[in-house]
Structures are given as structure tokens and as C-alpha cells.
Amino acid sequence: MIERSLNSVTANSAYCRPYVKRGHGQRATPSSRRGQADIRGNEKAIVKAKRNTSRDIPTQVKNRDLVERRRSQIVDAAVGMFLQKGFHRTTTRQIAQAAGISNGLLYEYVSTKEDILYLVCEAIHAEMQRAVTDALARPANGAHPLAAVIRQYFLVCHRMGDHILLIYQETQALSAKWRKIVLENEIRITGLFAQALSDLVQRGVLPVLDRRALELIAHNISVLGHMWAFRRWFLAGRYTIDEYIRFQTDIILNLCREPGSCAGNLTEAACRNAVCTDTNY
Numbered sequence: 001m002i003e004r005s006l007n008s009v010t011a012n013s014a015y016c017r018p019y020v021k022r023g024h025g026q027r028a029t030p031s032s033r034r035g036q037a038d039i040r041g042n043e044k045a046i047v048k049a050k051r052n053t054s055r056d057i058p059t060q061v062k063n064r065d066l067v068e069r070r071r072s073q074i075v076d077a078a079v080g081m082f083l084q085k086g087f088h089r090t091t092t093r094q095i096a097q098a099a100g101i102s103n104g105l106l107y108e109y110v111s112t113k114e115d116i117l118y119l120v121c122e123a124i125h126a127e128m129q130r131a132v133t134d135a136l137a138r139p140a141n142g143a144h145p146l147a148a149v150i151r152q153y154f155l156v157c158h159r160m161g162d163h164i165l166l167i168y169q170e171t172q173a174l175s176a177k178w179r180k181i182v183l184e185n186e187i188r189i190t191g192l193f194a195q196a197l198s199d200l201v202q203r204g205v206l207p208v209l210d211r212r213a214l215e216l217i218a219h220n221i222s223v224l225g226h227m228w229a230f231r232r233w234f235l236a237g238r239y240t241i242d243e244y245i246r247f248q249t250d251i252i253l254n255l256c257r258e259p260g261s262c263a264g265n266l267t268e269a270a271c272r273n274a275v276c277t278d279t280n281y
Helices: 002-011 029-051 064-085 092-099 113-137 145-158 161-173 175-203 212-229 241-255 268-273
Strands: none
Touching: 002 064, 064 092, 064 161, 092 113, 113 145, 113 161, 113 175, 145 161, 145 175, 145 212, 145 241, 161 175, 161 212, 175 212, 212 241
16 A cells, blocks of 8 residues: 555656746745745744854863864764663763763763753754755756755754654753754754745746745655654665655655646646656655
8 A cells, every 4th residue: 555655656746747947027926925024034033043052051171173073972972872771861971981981071061961962952953954055055966956955854864863763752851941942943944944945936946835835845844854763663674765765755846836737738647647767866
């Protein structure tokens, strides 16, 4: 049943349709203009969220590069310990031992175990932001531009699957202050997808989407990346990461279609029966 469903999605894939840039004379709809205003509002929230970084966590060390390297070492060790024993049953001494440093040295870079959990969250969000920003800046090389963004984001979710799983399990252990910042960072990442979608609409690569549709598609991208991490116990035995990216990208690009539209000049029947062979994504 799953295989038939996925084959059906592929047959109706957005990759089977060429994307055509609109003429410069086409005007955005009122709803799309409202969407642009909302995106600009999100950008302000993103800038505000960026101010809340690990620099807010006190450290006795003045060398910022050393702080980042040592905290990365602590985070990598903590992820394994937290997943194995749980946040509350893991001690800072155990984390320090796993990181290959003394407990006293650990406290030169963090003040509490909660600081470490927040640093795990920040490491995920920083890596995701780098991947999405880099994908947006690079030429698509024949692939659909949105597909390139999705791929890089999903690959980060693949590499940092343990980190993501941990956040889903343990974020409630954070104080209200850090939990608020983590959620702001989540919105920041989703905002990157919303901005990418908005830019592609303006360039004519995607059809005009109203604000609510654009926002929901951005959240879909975000959550589908996470799904590879928290359902990998099932998915990894049935799909490679490349297959997962391919199927999910098909679904996302189909969500971006104009209602009732199909692949360029193809009829609906032809589109349903098309076999998409484009693997350049």
C-alpha cells in the first residue's frame, strides 16, 4: 500500500512539469501582497531571535573560537548521554568524562546542565540555517530551486538525527526562558523556508500562493525533515535518505501547484499517467 501510494505521488510529480517564469506584467494578488507583509514581519522576528545565541551563556574563557570548539565537544558528548540515560539522570560529570575533559573544565564553558541542552538546540538550528542559506545562494544546476533547499535541509536532519530526537524528548526540561528561545529558533528556520517560497513566487518559479498556504507549506518542509529523525526506526529500513528526499520533495512541490493545474500543457490524464524520470534533485 505504501509503495503504491508513493508511486502514485511520483507519477503526478511536480518534477514532471517544466516551471516557466511569468511575464513581468503579472501582478501579485492582494493575498500574496499580504503574505509578503507577513514575511517581512517574520524577518523582524528572525533578526530578534538571532540575538539570542550561546553568547548569552556565561563563560570564563575569552577566546571565542575556543569556546565554540569546546562547547561543540561538550554538545556531541551530551547528546549520546542524554539519549542513553535521559536528561535528568545524566550528570555533568558523566558528560565531561564522555567529552574527555574534567568536570571543572566543563564548568568554565557552561553554568548548568540546562545550558548544555540549550546548546544542543542551538547547534541544530545553526546547522540548519547554514544549510538552507547556502542552498539558496548556490545555482540550482538544473534542479528545481526549492528542491535544492529541501535536499540540503533534509541532509542536515539526517546528519543530526540524534540531536533532533533529543530535542523532541527533552525540550520540556528547559526553563521558560530557554524554551522560548528554542521555539523562536524553530520559527526562524521555518521563516527561511517561507522566505524562499516567497522569493520563488516573485520570480515566477512557483504560482502565486496566499499567505496561509505559503506558511503551511513552510511548516510542512520543517516537520518532514524532522520526521526522518523521529521515525527513522521505521523509515531507515525501507528508504535510503536519497529516496526519502525524492518522495517528500515530490509531495512538497505538488503542494505548491496552482489549484486544478497540472504539468504545463499536459492534460490531467497525461499528467496522472506520466512517468517522471528527472532525478536531478
